[in-house]
Amino acid sequence: MLRDITLGQYYPADSILHKLDPRVKLFGTLIYIISLFLFDNIWGILWITLALVCVVRLSKVPFSFMIRGLRSIIILLIVAGVFNLFLTPGQEIASFGIFKITMEGLRNASLMTVRMVYLIIGTSIMTLTTTPNQLTDGLEKSLHGLTKLNVPVHEIAMMMSIALRFIPILIEETDKIMKAQMARGADFESGNIFQKARNMVPLLVPLFVSAFRRAYDLAQAMEARCYNGGEGRTKMKPLKYVSRDRNAYILIFVAFVVTIVLKVVL
Amino acid sequence: MALELKDITYKYSAGTAYEITALDHINVTFPDGEFIGIIGHTGSGKSTLVQHLNGLIKATSGEIIYNGQNIYDKDYSMKELRTQVGMVFQYPEHQLFETTVYDDVAFGPKNQGLDDKDVALRTYEAMEAVGFPQELCDVSPFELSGGQKRRVAIAGVMAMKPAVLILDEPTAGLDPMGRDEILNMLKETHERTGNTVILVSHSMEDVANYADRIIVIDKGQIKYNDTPKNVFKHYKDLEKMGLAAPQVTYFMNDLKNAGMPVSTDATTVQEARDEILKLMGR
Known part of the structure; x- marks a missing residue:
């Protein structure tokens, strides 16, 4: 039932992108997003499309998984596209009553649509090829410099990984409690919205109780092992750069330079 | 009249990269009025199997026949099935939610659509069956001890008077006395009402002491389905x-x-004692 939901949407495969250090992928995604908003001509679009196609092929993740994320923003895309199309002032090319389509509007709308779609696909590639834990590890390490500014980087990363760790546990728990109550004749599907909300009580109360119980247990287990934060703490699997990570950095840098050149020259 | 599984296969996350075959072409019949033990290693598929029996999990392929009707038929009422086939999950005390013990036990019978009098009757009956003191029925279930919570949770299912009672590791985490009390209570109810009991466990002592028949599951397949004596003869295979x-x-x-x-037939301490005494000529 609920178990079928894939979370953190990691897709296991044996590709160079999966093996890459998460810091490289985070940095690459950041550069990619900046590039997306730098270009404003057809050559930029073509160049980014080329880069994106290469990365998609490299990741060995089925393309259908990447465009899955688009479903959630399709309404936003349509609304923003329509507004851009009709409400941008400029040279008129067609009109329907009070609505006018302008050259600039057409341009803005298509540019924005391409940017949004590419943004989703690009970030999906990162989350599809990186496990949530790698991601928080990478974040923690990348943001380590901020500790000097009294930002509790380790604590934030710890909270993130605990939260991520608990999602599948709570889903499993929800599934179990739901089944247990259904076995006692509870009904979670029928009725109007108020009845449905009331029918959720047998599910929500035990779920909250168990979430608190688990949080308490975890806190005790951490305390019993004298856990006291990031200072001087070593990792079981420390992040280490290898040659493919350096090569990837060089590639990202080159690609970024090309983007800037395309922006300036054309 | 029985619960019959025909060629049941179940795959978790079918069609994705995470696909796991949990049950592999299971054929088995649970006749009425038997006390059946299901044993298997962690991850063998025993919990998955029992969740099929009241339709909480739908098989990827295969049929389940209850009292001559296919439960996967479109017009078959799952709700009706679930009042007939009761299920006590692992750590059932985690499902308690009401403000009082009474209300929690009464949740099942109320959902069955009984009137208040019948609900009350069944609730008190179930509490008595599990040995829960009636004077505590207005206490919040969250204030009880672990063993008492377990009793309340089991009573919540027994109050529905299911013809088939499935229990998934009902004694996990209990002390020896609590364990014996719950299992004795199940046996006693079984003998009194003639219901079918399906006990999932990985305590060999428990199933040997209480079950008429043992089903051994390994890697999603049924390896043995026989009396405790015959099953435990294969203890080398079981290991x-x-x-x-x-x-x-x-x-x-x-x-x-x-x-x-x-x-070497003995599977319970009692049988072993009798055998040794016989040998010693007493």
Whole structure:
């Protein structure tokens, strides 16, 4: 039932992108997003499309998984596209009553649509090829410099990984409690919205109780092992750069330079 | 009249990269009025199997026939099935939610659409069956001890008076006394009402002491389906599956190997005692 939901949407495969250090992928995604908003001509679009196609092929993740994320923003895309199309002032090319389509509007709308779609696909590639834990590890390490500014980087990363760790546990728990109550004749599907909300009580109360119980247990287990934060703490699997990570950095840098050149020259 | 599984296969996350076959072409019949033990190693598929029996999990392929009707038929009422086939999950006390013990136990019977009088009758009956003191029925279930919570949770299912009662590791995490009390209570109810009891466990002693028949599951397949005596004869095979025989079986085998002419059939301490006393001529 609920178990079928894939979370953190990691897709296991044996590709160079999966093996890459998460810091490289985070940095690459950041550069990619900046590039997306730098270009404003057809050559930029073509160049980014080329880069994106290469990365998609490299990741060995089925393309259908990447465009899955688009479903959630399709309404936003349509609304923003329509507004851009009709409400941008400029040279008129067609009109329907009070609505006018302008050259600039057409341009803005298509540019924005391409940017949004590419943004989703690009970030999906990162989350599809990186496990949530790698991601928080990478974040923690990348943001380590901020500790000097009294930002509790380790604590934030710890909270993130605990939260991520608990999602599948709570889903499993929800599934179990739901089944247990259904076995006692509870009904979670029928009725109007108020009845449905009331029918959720047998599910929500035990779920909250168990979430608190688990949080308490975890806190005790951490305390019993004298856990006291990031200072001087070593990792079981420390992040280490290898040659493919350096090569990837060089590639990202080159690609970024090309983007800037395309922006300036054309 | 029985619960019959025909060629049941179940795959988790079918069609994705995470696909796992949990049940592999299971064929088994649970006749009415039997006390059946299901044993298997962690991850063998025993919990998945029992969740099929009241339709909480729908098989990827295969049929389940209850009292002559296919439960996957479109017009078959799952709700009706679930009042007939009751299910006590692992750590059932985690499902308690009401403000009082009484309300929690009454949740099942109320959902069955009974009137208040019948609900009250069944609730008190179930509390008595599990040995829960009636004067505590207005206490919040969250204030009870672990063992008492377990009783309340089991009473919540028994109050529905299911013809088939499934229990998934009902004694996990209980002390020996609590364990014996719950299992004795199940046996007593079974003998009194003639219901079918399906007990999932990985305690060999428990199933040997209480079950008429044992089903052994390994890697999603049924390996043995026989009386405790016959199943535990294969204790070497059971060990390969990460299981074992009751300790008395090992003891009797050791005695035999040490040269004493005992039969190694005994699966309970009582039987072993009788066998040894017989040998000693008493």
